[in-house]
Each structure stands twice: as structure tokens, then as C-alpha cells.
């Protein structure tokens with residue numbers, strides 16, 4: 001069996017816009033539905049949703065019939081967490097709260113086998129399709145994609161240095177945490193926040209790396225894509241379900 005390729009990684013390096021969606025419901029059914037909706041990628045959240053390796057693996061399996069690419073957001077930049085997510089077959093990671101070069105280097109090292117990193121060896125995990133992928137351990141890194149979240153002022157201060165770390169494939173802006181760190185908690189649409197995000201996107205592109213973001217606001221999504229975002233999440237499952245069902249209820253319960 002050949003090593004599964006990472007079309008998402010190839011696409012963002014080629015500058016091909018990848019439209020994504022946020023998936024927080026810890027449900028194989030919801031994941032299977034969203035994976036068939038036509039998005040290029042689907043974020044499976046283990047930071048702000050109670051996903052664990054077992055539920056993550058079930059959702060990765062639920063996505064197999066579709067071409068939508070899974071991106072797993074780990075709860076923290078921890079080598080044990082990353083190892084477990086690698087072993088279940090995650091190829092693309094979103095790693096929150098990266099603020100320094102050292103943190104970025106540690107994230108990459110956690111995803112590489114020795115001598116290039118510290119990833120622990122598993123002989124027959126799902127990642128190698130239970131030992132069926134020829135030469136998995138020597139080639140796994142080729143299809144791994146590391147996206148780090150820049151979402152604090154300290155992360156912005158170190159942006160170009162983080163972008164230059166070998167193995168960092170993308171810098172993803174967290175508008176919620178960044179706006180909070182700016183003193184605009186809960187107000188991602190503040191003029192100062194939007195201006196700083198646009199400037200940050202351009203800095204990431206100028207640094208030769210790949211910018212991404214999440215915003216359910218279509219006007220902002222298009223502004224950020226125009227500024228240079230090449231992987232753009234445009235909606236969140238939980239918020240969508242809540243707002244749409246509220247609207248239906250109001251039709252009959254007003």
C-alpha cells in the first residue's frame with residue numbers, strides 16, 4: 001500500500017484556496033455529514049471540544065468516503081498528544097497558542113522520527129494502515145502538515161521567526177484569542193482587530209509561509225482571502241445548528 005498523500009498540504013503550497021469548516025460536535029454522524037458538504041477541509045476540534053484520540057479516530061474513519069481533508073486541532077502543543085494523534089492517522093495538525101520559535105521547533109520535532117525528531121515508534125498503527133504502508137516510517141513526514149496558531153501579541157512579535165522554522169507549513173490566525181489579547185474580547189469584528197489581522201496575513205505571505213483563518217462572517221472571509229489567506233474556514237457547526245434551529249422554533253413559537 002502506498003503512503004496516503006496529503007492533498008491539502010499540496011494545495012496550500014500551490015496557493016490553491018482551501019475552504020474549510022469547523023467541526024466541534026464530537027459525532028461521527030455530524031462529521032460524516034459535514035465531510036459530504038463540499039468543503040476542502042474539515043477542522044476536527046480537540047481544543048474547544050471534548051474530543052480524545054478514540055473519538056478523533058472514529059471521525060477520521062467516518063470521513064474516508066469523501067475527499068474533504070481532516071485537520072485535527074490538538075488541545076495543546078504536547079509531544080505525547082501529537083504522537084497519539086499521529087498514530088491514529090492524522091496528517092494535518094492545527095496547533096494552538098504557538099508564540100515562540102522554540103515552541104514551533106518542538107511541534108515539528110514531535111512529528112518526526114529520530115534522528116530528525118522525537119516521535120515514538122509504532123510498528124502497526126492506523127497511521128501506517130497497520131503496517132501495510134511500505135516504508136511508512138521513512139516517508140511519513142512528507143505528508144504531515146503542521147499549521148500553528150498565531151493568536152497572541154507575543155506570537156505576532158515572533159511571527160517571521162516562526163514562519164521560518166523548517167517544517168512549519170502554515171500560520172493560522174486565531175481571531176478570537178487575538179482580539180481578546182488586544183483588549184477586544186468577543187469583538188473579532190472591531191476595526192483595529194480586522195486591520196491587524198489583514199496586516200498579519202500579509203506578513204505571513206511576505207515571510208513565504210501560508211496564512212489561514214476562521215471567520216463565519218462572509219465579508220471578513222472574503223477580505224482575508226483577498227489579503228492572502230489560502231486556507232479559510234467559513235463556518236462553525238455548533239453555532240450554525242443553534243442559530244438555524246432557533247430560527248425555525250421562532251416561526252412556530254413566537
Ligand SMILES: O=C(O)C(=O)C[C@H](O)[C@@H](O)CO
Pocket residue numbers: 022048149151173174175176177178214236
Ligand atoms: O482564536 C480563535 O478564534 C480560534 O482559535 C477559533 C476558536 O477557538 C473556535 O472555537 C471558534 O470560535
